[in-house]
Amino acid sequence: MNxxxxxxxxxxxxxxxxxxxxxxxxxxxxxxxxxxxxxxAEARVGVIPDTAVGxxxxxxxxxxxxxAALAQAITVAGNSAIPLVKALGKRVASESSEAERYxxxxxxxxxxxxxxxxxxxxxxxxxxxxxxxxLGDALARQAEQYAETPMVGRxxxxxxxxxxxxxxxxxxxxxxxxxxxxxxxxxxxxxxxxFGGASGSLAALGDQAWPVSEALxxxxxxxxxxxxxxTQRDRLVEFASLLGMLAGSLGKLGRDLxxxxxxxxxxxxxxxxxxxxxSSTMPHKRNPVSAAVLIGAATRAPGLVSTMLSxxxxxxxxxLGLWHAEWECLPELCCLVSGALQQALLVVPGLExxxxxxxxxxxxxxxxxxxxxxxxxxxxxxxxxxxxHLLEQCCRxxxxxxxxxxxxxxxxxxxxxxxxxxxLDQLLDPALYLGQARRWVERALHEHQNxxx
Numbered sequence: 255m256n257x258x259x260x261x262x263x264x265x266x267x268x269x270x271x272x273x274x275x276x277x278x279x280x281x282x283x284x285x286x287x288x289x290x291x292x293x294x295a296e297a298r299v300g301v302i303p304d305t306a307v308g309x310x311x312x313x314x315x316x317x318x319x320x321x322a323a324l325a326q327a328i329t330v331a332g333n334s335a336i337p338l339v340k341a342l343g344k345r346v347a348s349e350s351s352e353a354e355r356y357x358x359x360x361x362x363x364x365x366x367x368x369x370x371x372x373x374x375x376x377x378x379x380x381x382x383x384x385x386x387x388x389l390g391d392a393l394a395r396q397a398e399q400y401a402e403t404p405m406v407g408r409x410x411x412x413x414x415x416x417x418x419x420x421x422x423x424x425x426x427x428x429x430x431x432x433x434x435x436x437x438x439x440x441x442x443x444x445x446x447x448x449f450g451g452a453s454g455s456l457a458a459l460g461d462q463a464w465p466v467s468e469a470l471x472x473x474x475x476x477x478x479x480x481x482x483x484x485t486q487r488d489r490l491v492e493f494a495s496l497l498g499m500l501a502g503s504l505g506k507l508g509r510d511l512x513x514x515x516x517x518x519x520x521x522x523x524x525x526x527x528x529x530x531x532x533s534s535t536m537p538h539k540r541n542p543v544s545a546a547v548l549i550g551a552a553t554r555a556p557g558l559v560s561t562m563l564s565x566x567x568x569x570x571x572x573x574l575g576l577w578h579a580e581w582e583c584l585p586e587l588c589c590l591v592s593g594a595l596q597q598a599l600l601v602v603p604g605l606e607x608x609x610x611x612x613x614x615x616x617x618x619x620x621x622x623x624x625x626x627x628x629x630x631x632x633x634x635x636x637x638x639x640x641x642x643h644l645l646e647q648c649c650r651x652x653x654x655x656x657x658x659x660x661x662x663x664x665x666x667x668x669x670x671x672x673x674x675x676x677x678l679d680q681l682l683d684p685a686l687y688l689g690q691a692r693r694w695v696e697r698a699l700h701e702h703q704n705x706x707x
Contacts (some may be wrong), residue, residue: 260495261432262601263539266547266588266593267534267547267550267551267589267590267593268589268592268593269381269385269589269592269593269596271381271592272378272381272588272589272592272593273680275374275377275378275381275590276374276378276589276617277592278324278325278438279316279317279321280287280374280377281334281370281371282316282321282324282334283315283316283370283649284336284369284370284371284373284374284550285334285335285338285366285367285369285370286314286315286316286338286342286368286370287314287373287474287561288361288365288366288369288370288373288474289310289314289339289342289357289361289366290310290311290314290363291470291473291474292307292359292360292466292473293307293310293311293356293357293468293469294307294311294469294473295383295469295470295472295473296356296359296360296462296466298469299462299465299466299469300462300472301360302356302359302460303352303438304357305352305353306352306353306356307353307356309346309349309350309353309354310352310353310356310357312345312349313342313345313346313349314342316495318343318345319338319341319342320341323337323341324337324338324341325478332578333363333364333367333578334367334660335363335364335366335367336363338366338619339357339358339363339366342355342357342358347588351394355362358509359458360451360456360458360459360460360463360466361449361451362450362451362452364448364450364484364572365448365449365450365482367396368448368483368484369447369448369449369476369477371446371511371584372445372446372447372448372476373474373476374585375444375445375493375584375588376445376476378588378592378632379437379441379444379445381592382437382588382591382592382595383434383437384432385434385596385599386430386437386595387434387706388599389430389595389598389599389602390427390430390431390434390702390705390706391702392599392602392603393423393424393426393430393602394427394698394699394702394703395603396423396602396603396605397420397421397423397424397427397695397698397699398420398422398695399420400418400419400420400423400607401420401691401692401695401696402419402420402683402685402688402691402692403417403418403419403420403607403609403611403612404416404418404612404613404616404685404688405415405417405418405422405521405615405616406612406615406618406623407618407623408513411513413615413618413619413622413623414623415623415624415627415687416616416623416624416684416687416688417688417691418688418691418692418695419521419522419607419612420691420692420695421688421691421695423695424511424694424697424698424699425694425698426503426506426507427698427699427702428458428697428698428701429503429506429699430503430702431682431698431702431705433496433499433500433503434507434705435705436496436499437496440492440493440496440525442477442491443492444477444489444490444492444493445476445477446471446476446479446483446489447467447474447476447477447478447479448465448472448479448482448483448484449467449470449471449482450482450484451463452479453571453572454481454482454484454571455626456482470517472689484568484571484572485568485570485571485572485577486568487562487565487566487568487577487580488566490562490584491562491563491566491581493584494558494559494562494563494583494584494587495559495562495563495702497559497587497588497590497591497671498555498556498558498559498587498664501551501552501554501555501587501590501591501594502552502555502556503597504548504551504552504594504614505548505549505551505553505594506552507545507548507598507601507602507664508542508544508546508547508548508549508552508594508597508598509545509548509549509552511524511542511544511548511601512542512545512546512549512678513615515540515542515545518614519611519614520608520611521607521608521615522605522606522607522608522680523540523605523606524542524543524544524545524600524601524604524605524606525600525601525604525605525606525607526606531636535632539677544597544598544601545597545601547593547594547597548594548597548598551590551591551593551594554590555587555590555591558583558584558586558587558590558703559566559587561579561580561583562580562583562584562587564576564579564582565577565579565583574706579707583644594695613684616684620652620657620658620659621652621658621659621660621682622649622652622653623684624659624681624682624683624684624687625645625648625649626661627681627682628645628659628669628678628681628682628685629641629642629644629645631673631681632644632645632669632672632673635672636668636672644666644668644669648662648663648666648669651707659682660678660679660682661676663677663678
């Protein structure tokens, strides 16, 4: 169970269903599922009698165990499997002393913990896949709706050339589709059995080691790796890295949204809700509270991914300390990302778009954001360098005079000798300088739809 100190923030930063997967109950049940499956597998190949399985399976229920007592025992044992297996053995023995002899036969503590973790990760991935599909669908709808809604493009936080809101959202959709592809690709590598016994050789099971391994993988519906991976942690680190990238992409969404919500921009807002984003002292405030979670997760995730990477050079056949560093790290990453996804799903479907404000902001620099368009048109007639210098001077004049660039251009004989009034009007229309924005939206939608099929 979560400690009281965590409960205040869990609802904000974490999806409850994900926290349940990585709760004490979830962790213990994952290990017990391994023990029950091990008994079934060993009975299937004749290592233990069929009569022992029922008693072991009946005892493998998390509600039968005292988590507080297990937690205290871990401080002495050094991992969670040792006291759990002891407690399991006692519970089985209370029903059948014969069955107790076959509990945990041939396995080691890390087999129990790693395979139990993989079972948790499988459940976590199912949640992530569902949420990512929903987010992709929401982004696709919004990108299509605003595919031709012009807005200021911003580079180095300054006004650049026009883009569209749909183009910005399509960029996010493309990232989500790639993350979904990565998740699909890594699942066969990640969702695999850990079973090697004391030092990875499974010597305790003799000639039956491989048949038991095959049966155990089938029982747990996990792939059977080429060898145990007790100190080869690339599978877990690959998943952690993907979670870090996903957090970063969601952080990008939160960062851009928070900037667009700034008073000075006021172009796109999180959907309104009673009490959402208020201030304790300023009644007028509407803070980007969902964006804060996206940015917060993106800020915390790299440290957790770094810990997973740092824990890779594990010693020999069982690690001291480095393995231990993973235990809370990967679950916390899953919880952080799930919380960020929940906030993104609250925001994206209900984005409040102020197209009029976007149009007004496009005019803040009085035509300067379209200087490139005029410069390129002129370059075809007087050369690139000359055109660039001419437009640069016109832009400086427009700023100095506080007038629209169109007026300065229309009064410049060098410009009007090359471009008509109609051509200048067209070149300074933001809606006509959107380049491939529509195509980028269509391509992102196509990739999303193909992945979903």
